[in-house]
Amino acid sequence: MRAQLALLPLLGEALIGIAVAAIHDLNDVVAAAPTVPGAYIVELQDDQDVDSFYGDLAAANVEAEKRLDLSYSLFNGLSLRLKNVSNNDADMAAQKISEMPKVRKVWPVRIRNVPKDEVVWVGDGVEAGLALKRRQESANDTFSPHVMTQVDKLRSNGFTGTGVRIGIVDTGVDYNHPALGNGCFGPGCLFSYGTDLVGDAYNGLNVPVPDPDPYDNCAGHGTHVSGIIAAQVNELGFTGAAPDATLGMYRVFGCAGGSGDDVLIAAFNQAYEDGSDIITSSIGGPSGWTEDPWAVAVQRIVEAGVPCTVSAGNDGSNGLFFASSSANGKGVAAIASVDNTEIPHLLISATFSVDNSSEEVFGWEVGNPPYTNISLPLWAVSNSTEIEDDACSPLPGDTPNLSEYMVLIRQANNCAVYQQAQNVADKGAKNIMLYSNSATTFLVYVSFLPEILGAGMVTAMQGVEWVNLLNQGKEIIVHMTDQNHTSKLVESSPDTQYGGLLSPFSSWGPTWEVDVKPQFASPGGNILSTYPLDLGGYAVLSGTSMACPLTAAIYALISQARGTLDPSTLERVISSTASPKVWAEDTSGRLAPVPQQGGGLIQAFDAAYTTTIPSVASISFNDTANFIPSANFSIQNLSPNDVTYEIGHVAAITAYTFNRDSIYPSFYPNPTDDAFATLEFSESKVVIPAGGSFDITVTPTPPSGLNETLLPVYSGYITINGTNGDSLFIPYLGVVGSMYSAPKMLDPDWTFLSNYTDPLHAAPENTTFAVPFPSNSTSEPDTSIGYPTAVIQLNAGTSLLRCDVVPLDDSANVTTTEVLGVQIVGSALNYPIEYSQRTYYISPFTGMLSDGVAVPEGRYRLLVRILRIFGDPEKEDDYESMTLAPFNIVYA
Ligand SMILES: *[C@@H]1O[C@H](CO)[C@@H](O)[C@H](O)[C@H]1NC(C)=O
Ligand SMILES: *[C@@H]1O[C@H](CO)[C@@H](O)[C@H](O)[C@H]1NC(C)=O
Ligand SMILES: *[C@@H]1O[C@H](CO)[C@@H](O)[C@H](O)[C@H]1NC(C)=O
Ligand SMILES: *[C@@H]1O[C@H](CO)[C@@H](O)[C@H](O)[C@H]1NC(C)=O
Ligand SMILES: *[C@@H]1O[C@H](CO)[C@@H](O)[C@H](O)[C@H]1NC(C)=O
Ligand SMILES: *[C@@H]1O[C@H](CO)[C@@H](O)[C@H](O)[C@H]1NC(C)=O
Ligand SMILES: *[C@@H]1O[C@H](CO)[C@@H](O)[C@H](O)[C@H]1NC(C)=O
Ligand SMILES: *[C@@H]1O[C@H](CO)[C@@H](O)[C@H](O)[C@H]1NC(C)=O
Ligand SMILES: *[C@@H]1O[C@H](CO)[C@@H](O)[C@H](O)[C@H]1NC(C)=O
Numbered sequence: 001m002r003a004q005l006a007l008l009p010l011l012g013e014a015l016i017g018i019a020v021a022a023i024h025d026l027n028d029v030v031a032a033a034p035t036v037p038g039a040y041i042v043e044l045q046d047d048q049d050v051d052s053f054y055g056d057l058a059a060a061n062v063e064a065e066k067r068l069d070l071s072y073s074l075f076n077g078l079s080l081r082l083k084n085v086s087n088n089d090a091d092m093a094a095q096k097i098s099e100m101p102k103v104r105k106v107w108p109v110r111i112r113n114v115p116k117d118e119v120v121w122v123g124d125g126v127e128a129g130l131a132l133k134r135r136q137e138s139a140n141d142t143f144s145p146h147v148m149t150q151v152d153k154l155r156s157n158g159f160t161g162t163g164v165r166i167g168i169v170d171t172g173v174d175y176n177h178p179a180l181g182n183g184c185f186g187p188g189c190l191f192s193y194g195t196d197l198v199g200d201a202y203n204g205l206n207v208p209v210p211d212p213d214p215y216d217n218c219a220g221h222g223t224h225v226s227g228i229i230a231a232q233v234n235e236l237g238f239t240g241a242a243p244d245a246t247l248g249m250y251r252v253f254g255c256a257g258g259s260g261d262d263v264l265i266a267a268f269n270q271a272y273e274d275g276s277d278i279i280t281s282s283i284g285g286p287s288g289w290t291e292d293p294w295a296v297a298v299q300r301i302v303e304a305g306v307p308c309t310v311s312a313g314n315d316g317s318n319g320l321f322f323a324s325s326s327a328n329g330k331g332v333a334a335i336a337s338v339d340n341t342e343i344p345h346l347l348i349s350a351t352f353s354v355d356n357s358s359e360e361v362f363g364w365e366v367g368n369p370p371y372t373n374i375s376l377p378l379w380a381v382s383n384s385t386e387i388e389d390d391a392c393s394p395l396p397g398d399t400p401n402l403s404e405y406m407v408l409i410r411q412a413n414n415c416a417v418y419q420q421a422q423n424v425a426d427k428g429a430k431n432i433m434l435y436s437n438s439a440t441t442f443l444v445y446v447s448f449l450p451e452i453l454g455a456g457m458v459t460a461m462q463g464v465e466w467v468n469l470l471n472q473g474k475e476i477i478v479h480m481t482d483q484n485h486t487s488k489l490v491e492s493s494p495d496t497q498y499g500g501l502l503s504p505f506s507s508w509g510p511t512w513e514v515d516v517k518p519q520f521a522s523p524g525g526n527i528l529s530t531y532p533l534d535l536g537g538y539a540v541l542s543g544t545s546m547a548c549p550l551t552a553a554i555y556a557l558i559s560q561a562r563g564t565l566d567p568s569t570l571e572r573v574i575s576s577t578a579s580p581k582v583w584a585e586d587t588s589g590r591l592a593p594v595p596q597q598g599g600g601l602i603q604a605f606d607a608a609y610t611t612t613i614p615s616v617a618s619i620s621f622n623d624t625a626n627f628i629p630s631a632n633f634s635i636q637n638l639s640p641n642d643v644t645y646e647i648g649h650v651a652a653i654t655a656y657t658f659n660r661d662s663i664y665p666s667f668y669p670n671p672t673d674d675a676f677a678t679l680e681f682s683e684s685k686v687v688i689p690a691g692g693s694f695d696i697t698v699t700p701t702p703p704s705g706l707n708e709t710l711l712p713v714y715s716g717y718i719t720i721n722g723t724n725g726d727s728l729f730i731p732y733l734g735v736v737g738s739m740y741s742a743p744k745m746l747d748p749d750w751t752f753l754s755n756y757t758d759p760l761h762a763a764p765e766n767t768t769f770a771v772p773f774p775s776n777s778t779s780e781p782d783t784s785i786g787y788p789t790a791v792i793q794l795n796a797g798t799s800l801l802r803c804d805v806v807p808l809d810d811s812a813n814v815t816t817t818e819v820l821g822v823q824i825v826g827s828a829l830n831y832p833i834e835y836s837q838r839t840y841y842i843s844p845f846t847g848m849l850s851d852g853v854a855v856p857e858g859r860y861r862l863l864v865r866i867l868r869i870f871g872d873p874e875k876e877d878d879y880e881s882m883t884l885a886p887f888n889i890v891y892a
Contacts, residue, residue: 035110037205038082039081040079040081040107041079041265041526042079043077043104044078045102049071056102059079062096063083064093065081065083066080067080067207068083068263070198070645072266072270072272074269075297076299082094092851094375098260103583109260109262110294111205112259112283112284113258113285114259115221115283115314115545116314117545118542118543119540119541120343121540122123122539123537123539132346132487133490133809134235134236134237134490141156144492145228145522146241148340148523149241150604151553151557153605154558154604154605155241159560159561161553164556165245165246165248165275166230167272168226168247168250168279168281169252169268169279169283170215170226170250171219171252172214172223172253173214173216175190176533177533178217185214190230191226191249194247194274195212196212196214196652197252198251199254200218200255201255203254203258204257204259218535219256222251223531223532224531224545225529225546225548226240227702228546234530240529241550242554250270252264257858259283264294267371268298272306278556279306280307280548280689282548283310283311284325285313285325286323286837287798288322288328289328290515291834291835292325295332297311299329302329302330302567305565305566306348307570309332310334311334311524312324312328312506313544314866316507316668317504318507318508318838319508320509320666321508321509321797322837324507327518328509333574333674334517334518335520335551336503336547337502339499339524340527341494343494343499343526344540345459346538347488348363348364348483348657349487350364352477352478357478361489362465362491363490364433364462365457366456367456370483371431371454371455371480373480374454374480376404376431377477378405378477379408380467385464386412388412392415392423393847395426401427406431406462407433408433408463410435410437411437420432420434430454431454433457434457435459435463436457436458436493439494460490476702488621503524503542503544504668506521506544506596508596508668512797513869515624516595516619518597518598520551520574520597520602521599521600521602522554522602523546523550524544528540529546535648569613572615573607574599574615576730578601579600580597580731582648590651591717592652593713593733594717599731600729610636610728611726612643612726614720615634619730620734621732621733621734623737623738623739624708624735624738625738625740626870633695633696633698635694637689637690637693637722643723643749645686646685646688647681649718650716650719653672653715654673654703654706655670655712656672656712656713663743663744663795673703676716677700677703677714679701680699680700683693702714706754708737708738712736713734713735735737739868742796744795745794745796745868750793751792751882752884753887754791755784756781759789763788765887766885767887769889771785771786771846771890788844788887789843790842794837794839797837798866801864801865803863804826804827805827805845806823806824806860806862807855809858814856820876822864826850827849828845829846847891851879855889858888861883862883862884863881866881
């Protein structure tokens, strides 16, 4: 029913006029429905029975079909889909249900999508029956995401997740994968529990068809996530971070499409009731409101003692205030992403020998044309590994005939590949090998020339190694075989741009109510893990989806080391021992904002062994209007010795929500400012006796000289350095300015009345719209009909968005009610909307009100009102409002 309320977050950019032309297919975008038509989550009072509630519905003449039974110890309710009702009745029926005495709250079922993680590559080795291998293997854990987070150190102390039950809510898993159970599912297996809540055909809109088997060979996401947690030793030489954990998979996606909040609430509660010690989910949708039903459900599980990790989201490009549900729930650990320090490439393997010594393996990427089976000595055009114009000019006269060589050329920026190839071909070359000139990019394109019989490319590292050997006078012979009959190998090159720093795609907090989000970060960019066998067996993906499961595994290892699963303790030790990272977008060396990284990159070993425990994981000083003038926290010294602590402060960069010249929030990277807060502490140095604790008061002075209108978010870290070597950071943030009075949250340029057939242009005042008489049909409004349409651009989230219909024709025979000081005939169908993200809506007004009544023909205007952040829904003045152009509606 809400399908016609287009949620088009990505087009926010288009709507401020940068790329309006890009909205060439509006229908496509409109189809991205945020809710399941006619479906609602109904939470009952605690003592009410779900089964008997259907009887109550029948008695109240509400026909509904059961979607899911949500009667759990932490959430008592159900989800239903209204039956034999039109689109239009649904809102009325929902209203009726919410007024029933047994009902606590009714929510529409929002749809969350499978995260759009970047697929860097997917292996095809297994499919082709070819072995994959990694070039260097080591007895130690050298997998870079593990080294970055100290998982390697914790692992070498013997912690592997033994006995910890991790529930995963995702797309299912291919447990036939040799690294994920080799066909074993059930008690005693790596995946020992879980279920499929939806079935293959589920797409988010249709009715879920559960079965007990969470197997997935079509979506892939959950198999990648699972391998990050607990992949067993495999041909690529990596393992998951907690390979001895016991896993449960709760499948909430079919092969395509999204998943409803009711399914997600069911999955989390079932994972909880099945005895999961930790629950993790790399799923989300933009929100920023802790009141979302799924966020509320997860919050309750955390409060019941089970830590929940949820990916922060991949909407980093949208800048500040873009927290995602359910990661934005209170107590839920929202996980940001840093990029891997190494980029794993999937290459074809070949061998080379140096001075007739034994063969060594190297990886290469096929060019055009591909090599045949050949063994040739390597000859480098230049002995320099830094040459910018290798083979860009004709080669000197004394160049030997190159026909019996594999000719090594450094990739050039100064000339095209075909020119390099031509110059060596002029000297007889038939086989050429380029090596990359960049550690981060690895091109695969090689130009085609008739003289060239074979071409390929190796990494910068490989090229440099060879040139250095040749310079020492060694003879190198490369042995190439037809790539279709050769195994693949994974070779990594260092990421010198974002490696170890925050991934630009990682979503930013805080929430609209200034809660600190995200909590901390772990490696999510360029992560190698398992993939369903049918989809290639292994893959490198990028997203907070990859950072989140690693964090869940780290929770398992730390809980083993510390002997506790208490969510608050684990959040506090992980947050305070994490390593804050510098801002990747300039070279100032200043720390990245807390709303981007939370505590920073997780350091698992330090978190497992710290004996200094702060009483808070993070602090929000709120905005200026609700400023918290001082906060208290305590430091506990669990060590057997007295420790002297120095309390200090290090600032992070301040980021503006808005650009100076735009009223739409800035996209990443946000404008920054050097001004930072100062913090005063009740003590700057304390001695805390063994086993004791000490209370500290922190008094912040927000930065001055900032432009409040642009809503700057300042942040930083309280530092606690102990003589025992402990060095802790408590992240804090605050907003200068007022969330309540932030200007133009309802965008004056992009909130207007338009014609549904051309919704991005304002309709002239007094337009007469001739539309069909609205029917109680379940179909969405026809986009070919010129309905009067409300275009509403929100520059901030709102907990209540109203679109009311105001009569202008005194003679019209309508009854009105006063709502917030204005006489209205009712709300437009589908309004009001609760807990909206920052987005825009294109809502055709068909003549139908939210109570199913059609307005009589006549003259009206639409009144759009959004409740200001921290506003009181009962107070007229707490809304920002816009009156759209008057129009006439007549029924054809
Ligand atoms: C493994 O790590 C230990 C401790 O860091 C080191 O001494 C040892 O040499 C490493 N072993 C290998 C095979 O790299
Ligand atoms: C590289 O070539 C240049 C010019 O031919 C020569 O002067 C230099 O010694 C060579 N360097 C090495 C390391 O062979
Ligand atoms: C390798 O496989 C590809 C795709 O299957 C095919 O197009 C190509 O001709 C094969 N090359 C050789 C040398 O067999
Ligand atoms: C900020 O203040 C508002 C208004 O009092 C409150 O609702 C909100 O929870 C506060 N946020 C935090 C993080 O304390
Ligand atoms: C504590 O140590 C951190 C680095 O570990 C440093 O940035 C900070 O300034 C130190 N704080 C004090 C009060 O010495
Ligand atoms: C603050 O920013 C707004 C919006 O760009 C601008 O109109 C105003 O002049 C700025 N104020 C100051 C003091 O720079
Ligand atoms: C729209 O109609 C009203 C009332 O008839 C009139 O006062 C107003 O001038 C009209 N606006 C335009 C732009 O024609
Ligand atoms: C709405 O737009 C369509 C197509 O652009 C046009 O045919 C129709 O007349 C318009 N309706 C009104 C009321 O202007
Ligand atoms: C839609 O159906 C309801 C009853 O189910 C009725 O009250 C309402 O008038 C109908 N609306 C229209 C426009 O037909």
